[in-house]
Amino acid sequence: MISNRPRFFNCLTRIFLILSLVLGGVYSAFAADELPSKTLAKIRKDGVIRIGVKTDVPPFNSINSSGEIVGLESDIAQKVAEKLDVKLLKVGITTENRFQKLEVGDVDMLIATIGDTPARRQIATGIEPGYSETSVSVLFRPEAPLLTKWADLRGKTLCALQGSYFNRPISERFLISLQTYKTVRDAHLALESGKCDGFLYTTAAIVADLKKPAFQGFKSPLEPALKTPWAIFVQRSEKNTELDHIVGDLIVEMHRSGYFLELNKKWDVDYSTAWLEKAKSFWAQKNNNQYLCKRIESGYWTPECREAALVNSEEVHGLQAIGLWVKEQTGLDLNFIYDPYSRGQYLQGLGYTMLLIFLSILLSIGLGIVSAIKHDHSSEFTKKVISFVMSYGRLNPPLLLMYLLYFGVGSWLLSSYGVQLPALLVAVLILGYYTSGLVMSALLESAELIRHTKSEFKINYHNILDTLDSSSWPIKQALINLTKQSMIASAIAIPELLSATNLVMAEKGNVFLLMTVLLIIFFFITGFWTDIVTWAETKFHNFRRVNHG
Amino acid sequence: MDKSTFDFILTWTPYLLEGFIWNLIIAVMAVALGSCIGFYLAYLRITKIGRTKRIADFISKFFRNIPTLAFMFYAAFVIPKEITLWDGFVVQFPYWIKASIGLSASSIGFTSQSMMVAFLAWKKKDYKSTLLFFPTWSNSFIITFVASSTASLVGVSEIVSRANFLIAATGTHVMIPVYIYSGLFFVISSLFIMELIKRFKNTPFIEGIPEKLAMKYPQFQT
Numbered sequence: 001m002i003s004n005r006p007r008f009f010n011c012l013t014r015i016f017l018i019l020s021l022v023l024g025g026v027y028s029a030f031a032a033d034e035l036p037s038k039t040l041a042k043i044r045k046d047g048v049i050r051i052g053v054k055t056d057v058p059p060f061n062s063i064n065s066s067g068e069i070v071g072l073e074s075d076i077a078q079k080v081a082e083k084l085d086v087k088l089l090k091v092g093i094t095t096e097n098r099f100q101k102l103e104v105g106d107v108d109m110l111i112a113t114i115g116d117t118p119a120r121r122q123i124a125t126g127i128e129p130g131y132s133e134t135s136v137s138v139l140f141r142p143e144a145p146l147l148t149k150w151a152d153l154r155g156k157t158l159c160a161l162q163g164s165y166f167n168r169p170i171s172e173r174f175l176i177s178l179q180t181y182k183t184v185r186d187a188h189l190a191l192e193s194g195k196c197d198g199f200l201y202t203t204a205a206i207v208a209d210l211k212k213p214a215f216q217g218f219k220s221p222l223e224p225a226l227k228t229p230w231a232i233f234v235q236r237s238e239k240n241t242e243l244d245h246i247v248g249d250l251i252v253e254m255h256r257s258g259y260f261l262e263l264n265k266k267w268d269v270d271y272s273t274a275w276l277e278k279a280k281s282f283w284a285q286k287n288n289n290q291y292l293c294k295r296i297e298s299g300y301w302t303p304e305c306r307e308a309a310l311v312n313s314e315e316v317h318g319l320q321a322i323g324l325w326v327k328e329q330t331g332l333d334l335n336f337i338y339d340p341y342s343r344g345q346y347l348q349g350l351g352y353t354m355l356l357i358f359l360s361i362l363l364s365i366g367l368g369i370v371s372a373i374k375h376d377h378s379s380e381f382t383k384k385v386i387s388f389v390m391s392y393g394r395l396n397p398p399l400l401l402m403y404l405l406y407f408g409v410g411s412w413l414l415s416s417y418g419v420q421l422p423a424l425l426v427a428v429l430i431l432g433y434y435t436s437g438l439v440m441s442a443l444l445e446s447a448e449l450i451r452h453t454k455s456e457f458k459i460n461y462h463n464i465l466d467t468l469d470s471s472s473w474p475i476k477q478a479l480i481n482l483t484k485q486s487m488i489a490s491a492i493a494i495p496e497l498l499s500a501t502n503l504v505m506a507e508k509g510n511v512f513l514l515m516t517v518l519l520i521i522f523f524f525i526t527g528f529w530t531d532i533v534t535w536a537e538t539k540f541h542n543f544r545r546v547n548h549g
Numbered sequence: 550m551d552k553s554t555f556d557f558i559l560t561w562t563p564y565l566l567e568g569f570i571w572n573l574i575i576a577v578m579a580v581a582l583g584s585c586i587g588f589y590l591a592y593l594r595i596t597k598i599g600r601t602k603r604i605a606d607f608i609s610k611f612f613r614n615i616p617t618l619a620f621m622f623y624a625a626f627v628i629p630k631e632i633t634l635w636d637g638f639v640v641q642f643p644y645w646i647k648a649s650i651g652l653s654a655s656s657i658g659f660t661s662q663s664m665m666v667a668f669l670a671w672k673k674k675d676y677k678s679t680l681l682f683f684p685t686w687s688n689s690f691i692i693t694f695v696a697s698s699t700a701s702l703v704g705v706s707e708i709v710s711r712a713n714f715l716i717a718a719t720g721t722h723v724m725i726p727v728y729i730y731s732g733l734f735f736v737i738s739s740l741f742i743m744e745l746i747k748r749f750k751n752t753p754f755i756e757g758i759p760e761k762l763a764m765k766y767p768q769f770q771t
Contacts, residue, residue, distance in 0.1 A: 397698035
């Protein structure tokens with residue numbers, strides 16, 4: 001009857017093949033010497049650097065009562081001029097014209113609240129690393145329910161500004177509908193009159209709003225999303241030149257010395273302080289008295305020290321180069337393979353999924369066997385009770401039971417006894433409970449069949465394998481179903497594969513590809529566990545044959 | 550349960566019930582869609598040979614192996630909100646349709662597989678095993694029905710998402726009763742559906758199906 005030979009080695013081979021295709025292969029190195037800088041030559045000749053700055057964004061830069069441009073970014077501009085040993089000339093620019101002014105040479109450099117995104121890298125060079133951070137947040141009315149995750153916004157409507165670069169990624173990644181208004185004032189009014197659930201805008205502006213009396217009681221509890229560094233920009237042709245290096249080195253020095261943190265204090269900016277503190281300790285990491293983040297022969301910073309989104313394939317080696325090359329050629333962003341951070345999250349997700357499935361399978365079989373034996377040796381009344389308890393678990397949505405145990409019982413345990421209920425335990429208990437009902441009824445039905453010939457038969461720990469003939473098929477189906485159900489655990493924030501996919505997707509926006517990869521990976525995961533179960537089934541059958549003749 | 554909790558639950562029962570009707574609609578849609586496709590796949594696997602059969606085999610396995618929740622997310626993220634077929638004719642894909650499409654996946658795999666098993670038994674004139682198709686299929690209906698609760702994760706306003714909404718709006722003290730109460734909707738209606746299927750299954754009409762098929766299509770049984 002068991003002709004199905006175990007195929008999980010086959011399955012492993014398949015996985016190995018795919019991995020080796022991705023991991024192995026080309027190792028490409030592109031070295032570049034430091035290039036001379038035309039802009040720097042001009043700056044030195046003139047003895048002056050012209051830096052484009054904003055004039056209407058306090059506290060980053062605005063005009064004071066004596067007509068001078070002052071602000072956090074002016075201080076940075078001053079430092080750059082000092083470093084180059086030239087005079088500083090600040091030139092007022094606007095959001096619309098800043099890159100044109102840079103391109104035609106009206107200004108040598110931009111320090112003007114510019115987020116460093118791959119799209120902007122197409123038209124100019126952002127000097128790495130960034131000196132501050134920008135991100136997107138949501139402003140809520142005082143009476144709005146407290147949401148803590150972006151995912152909670154799914155299906156909701158947010159007010160936004162027309163033309164903001166983050167509208168599309170945010171609405172696509174979190175399935176939010178947007179009402180886009182022309183001005184900030186309109187969006188604020190719409191928010192106040194309840195036309196939308198919240199206002200989607202840059203964190204810097206929302207933090208500034210919250211400090212105003214008109215927004216008393218308003219809140220912005222979500223972790224800011226789409227984090228992007230603010231960078232100094234120079235002309236596109238200045239990439240990897242001496243100017244790029246001098247200014248980049250200066251910024252790193254200022255991170256290491258804590259200068260940017262001082263600036264934040266001076267100008268009363270607090271939303272980016274955490275990012276700056278992290279940047280400070282990150283750039284200051286040392287190994288054997290050498291900084292971990294340093295320039296490599298190509299002139300760029302060590303790839304691990306750079307924003308993954310801004311790196312391209314010519315600037316790195318190995319796996320990252322292959323991943324980025326694929327992205328540049330085909331548009332398929334396999335960041336969960338080449339970007340170390342996303343890859344870590346993805347592998348962790350895979351590990352959690354496997355662990356969750358393994359533990360749940362053990363629990364379902366164990367609990368199923370125990371309850372079947374108990375059921376077979378009980379009075380009519382106890383039988384009814386056991387059947388009811390088990391079918392309750394089978395007919396109640398596991399998602400509801402997980403919420404009930406994790407949030408309901410979990411918060412009660414925490415407040416009454418100070419006990420924290422681990423999410424993994426909850427998921428294993430619920431999935432095990434859900435499936436053990438199916439295992440139990442398979443065993444009982446099988447015992448019923450055996451009783452047609454052996455009327456005295458009752459299941460116990462010694463004869464349990466005798467039921468295998470007719471129970472193995474439904475048990476196998478139940479366990480396959482369990483493998484698939486494990487994904488529900490993402491609802492209680494277990495970092496399994498679906499959660500990891502959602503996370504990586506939210507960062508990079510490669511929705512279609514990641515969802516497709518998720519389907520394919522799960523196809524193999526289920527196949528893997530099916531093979532494992534089939535293998536175990538064969539072992540048990542052989543064991544029985546040997547022991548019972 | 551004290552009186553105020555009881556009153557609270559009574560007040561909100563119509564609201565929850567309305568959500569539960571969405572669960573039923575989604576489950577029925579999913580099983581109808583999934584059974585039709587699954588049936589067709591089984592038909593191809595039985596009547597065709599060569600490449601068509603291999604493709605049908607693979608599609609069945611594909612749908613059997615992948616979690617419905619993954620399909621549901623896939624449908625939610627990848628199917629656009631609306632498709633314009635030609636001028637002025639727009640097909641809308643609200644979330645409940647996307648959820649039904651996603652949920653139908655397991656039904657496809659299940660139906661295709663149990664049809665195959667039933668067919669092989671029928672071919673050997675083992676009519677008792679052939680009739681096992683009905684409990685297996687109704688089992689898959691119950692699984693799909695219970696799984697319709699995950700539609701809340703892709704934004705359908707069904708009972709679980711309404712329960713969450715109630716709890717978020719009124720505070721955590723009602724959490725445990727509301728979750729238990731919402732679960733009871735599933736447990737009780739599943740028991741009811743199972744009882745119905747059990748009665749239907751044992752009617753002479755159903756039990757006579759294999760013989761009728763054997764008279765109509767004797768060529769398959771040789």
